[in-house]
Amino acid sequence: MAITGLLPxxxxxxLDYLANLTRKHSxxxxxxxxxxxxxxxxxxxxxxxxIARFGSEAMRFSPRQCDLMIVAGRVVMKMxxxxxxxxxxxxxxxxxxxxxxxxxSGGVFDAYATVQGIDRxxxxxxxxxxxxxxxxxxxxxxxxxxxxxxxxxxxxxxEFAARSSYEGPTSLAREIGPEEAIVAPGDFTTATRLRSxxxxxxxxxxxx
Amino acid sequence: MAAYLDTLTAxxxxxxxxxxxxxxxxxxxxADKAPAVLLGLLRCLKEECGFDFLCDVAGVDYLNYPGxxxxxxxxxxxxNTTTGGRVFVKAFANxxxxxxxxxxxxxxxxxxxxxxxxxxxxxxxDGHPDLRRILMPSEFTAYPLRKDxxxxxxxxxxxxxxxxxxxx
Ligand code: SF4
Numbered sequence: 001m002a003i004t005g006l007l008p009x010x011x012x013x014x015l016d017y018l019a020n021l022t023r024k025h026s027x028x029x030x031x032x033x034x035x036x037x038x039x040x041x042x043x044x045x046x047x048x049x050x051i052a053r054f055g056s057e058a059m060r061f062s063p064r065q066c067d068l069m070i071v072a073g074r075v076v077m078k079m080x081x082x083x084x085x086x087x088x089x090x091x092x093x094x095x096x097x098x099x100x101x102x103x104x105s106g107g108v109f110d111a112y113a114t115v116q117g118i119d120r121x122x123x124x125x126x127x128x129x130x131x132x133x134x135x136x137x138x139x140x141x142x143x144x145x146x147x148x149x150x151x152x153x154x155x156x157x158x159e160f161a162a163r164s165s166y167e168g169p170t171s172l173a174r175e176i177g178p179e180e181a182i183v184a185p186g187d188f189t190t191a192t193r194l195r196s197x198x199x200x201x202x203x204x205x206x207x208x
Numbered sequence: 209m210a211a212y213l214d215t216l217t218a219x220x221x222x223x224x225x226x227x228x229x230x231x232x233x234x235x236x237x238x239a240d241k242a243p244a245v246l247l248g249l250l251r252c253l254k255e256e257c258g259f260d261f262l263c264d265v266a267g268v269d270y271l272n273y274p275g276x277x278x279x280x281x282x283x284x285x286x287x288n289t290t291t292g293g294r295v296f297v298k299a300f301a302n303x304x305x306x307x308x309x310x311x312x313x314x315x316x317x318x319x320x321x322x323x324x325x326x327x328x329x330x331x332x333x334d335g336h337p338d339l340r341r342i343l344m345p346s347e348f349t350a351y352p353l354r355k356d357x358x359x360x361x362x363x364x365x366x367x368x369x370x371x372x373x374x375x376x
Contacts, residue, residue, distance in 0.1 A: 077365045078345050084371055112352050112361030113344070120366060123373035163373035 019155040023067075023093065024146040025055040030066035030090060032083065035073030037100035040132040049135035056142050063089040068145065069122075070138075074102035076113045080121055087122045093157040095149070097141050098124045101131045119168040212257035212295070219252050220245050232294055239278040239300040243334075246299045247309040250284065254314055259286035259295055262311065265321035267329040271355040280306045280331050301331055310336040328353035 029051075033041050044051050051057055060066050063086045075083055087096070098118055101107035104127045106116035118124060125148060126141045152159045210233065213226060223245040224237045237246055253259040263285040270276035278300035286295050301308050310333035311318040322333045323342040330351035333339060341348060348364060350357055 077368070080368045084368075087371065088376055110360060112357070112359065113365055115365055120370060121368055122371050123376065160373050164375070165372060166370050167373070168370065 015155045016153065020150045020153040023153060024149040026058070027056045027068040027095070027142065027145065028058045028060055028066045029056055029068045029070050030063050030086065031059050031061070031072065032069055032086065033072040034075055034079060035102060037072035037102065037132045040135055041070060041072045041099065041138065044135040044138045049139065051139060051142065054139065054142055054146070063087075064091065066090055067094045068142075069094065069096045070099055071096065071103045071118050072099040072132075074107060074109050075115045075118055077115060078113075080115055083118065084122060093153070093160065095125045095145050096122060097126045097128060097138075097145065099128045099138060099141070100133055101129065104129070107131060117169060121168075123163060123167055210293075212253065212259070215257055216249065216252060220249055224249065232296060234296045234298055237297065237299040239302045242299040242301060242308055246297075247311070247314075250286075250297065250311055250314055253286055253295065253297070258288045258290055259293075261287040261289050262315040262317055262321075263287050263294075265311070265318055265325055267325040267331060267353065269329060269353065269355045278302050280329055282308055282325055282331055284311065305332070306330065307332040307334055309334050310339075312336055327351070330354065 031038065031041055031045075043049055045057065045059055056068065063069075067090060069087060069090060071083065087094075098104045102109060102114075103118050104124075106114050108131075110116065115121070119127075126144050128137050128141045130137055213233070213235075216224065216235065223241050224235050227234045227236065235249070237249065264283075266283045266285070268281040268283065270279055270281055280301045282299050282301065284297040284299070286297065287293070299308055306329070308331060310322055312322065312333075313335065319336070319338065320342060322336055323339060325331055326333060326336075326339055327341045327343050328351060340346065344352065350362065350364070352361070
């Protein structure tokens with residue numbers, strides 16, 4: 001007797017669920033490796049730790065083919081426009097992992113050229129602590145992204161529309177005084193141009 | 209005393225002083241003499257004394273340094289590729305317009321090295337073919353390795369737009 005006689009030959013589910021199920025098991029990481037964390041990222045992809053077990057082995061160096069950006073390493077001010085452009089080039093739906101102390105907070109590099117956390121400039125979904133994080137931690141982050149997709153994902157990526165405000169550390173707006181703002185032409189779409197921040201009427205503050 | 213120092217003393221009397229540190233000879237040119245004699249002194253070292261290789265050009269800011277007479281030091285590390293001997297030429301420059309002659313006519317390799325010193329300290333090199341910033345973005349207005357520039361900068365590192373998730 002054929003098994004088709006026992007089971008219904010149709011499946012009832014939500015489209016969102018189905019989309020999430022397929023998306024979360026085929027994340028294509030974009031390795032944005034700018035420093036030593038990149039070595040750990042490579043180890044995660046190689047045979048010993050083998051991120052392929054979780055469906056994320058297809059690393060592509062073109063953002064057009066990726067949906068998971070892994071920023072591994074410190075990002076300097078000249079790199080910010082590049083990072084933003086690569087993020088914008090990735091097709092929806094997409095997620096971002098900030099890997100390591102440097103990408104998440106600047107790490108030990110509290111210097112004039114190093115960005116103190118990439119979440120000041122692009123949206124981040126999962127942070128990985130460590131200097132560098134162990135490959136297991138990065139795999140944990142991928143699993144967390146999978147869970148996030150399964151829980152919040154929608155087939156037309158509606159959940160992202162609600163995230164319309166700045167998600168970085170709150171000190172950003174208070175860090176630079178109006179008198180110190182650099183006013184230069186251009187914006188991030190033209191390579192490394194600086195621009196002036198929109199200033200609020202906050203009282204003058206002390207820079208951290 | 210080394211033979212090249214005799215040559216230098218004969219050619220540029222009173223233009224420099226010398227000192228020694230751990231076996232390495234330094235030739236020090238003060239800020240008031242440097243614009244006039246530095247290029248000739250380097251050329252003499254290269255063409256007459258055999259110091260034919262420029263290893264490095266480095267900058268130093270002597271602001272508030274005990275006993276310092278001039279503010280910006282630019283150090284040329286020269287090597288004699290025949291004997292392996294080394295000499296360090298340290299030339300000084302001062303505010304408001306620190307300027308030294310460029311060594312690019314003597315060593316093509318000085319090009320990027322002098323651009324780096326210019327980028328970090330704001331010392332200009334007269335006669336440099338392409339004196340632009342090499343490390344910092346070209347819109348950057350400060351000279352970050354000067355001692356009076358704060359370690360964390362003046363907010364330049366965060367002077368970029370933010371992309372929110374909804375708009376990306
Ligand atoms: S967090 Fe540590 S390992 Fe990672 S980029 Fe920074 S310094 Fe390197």
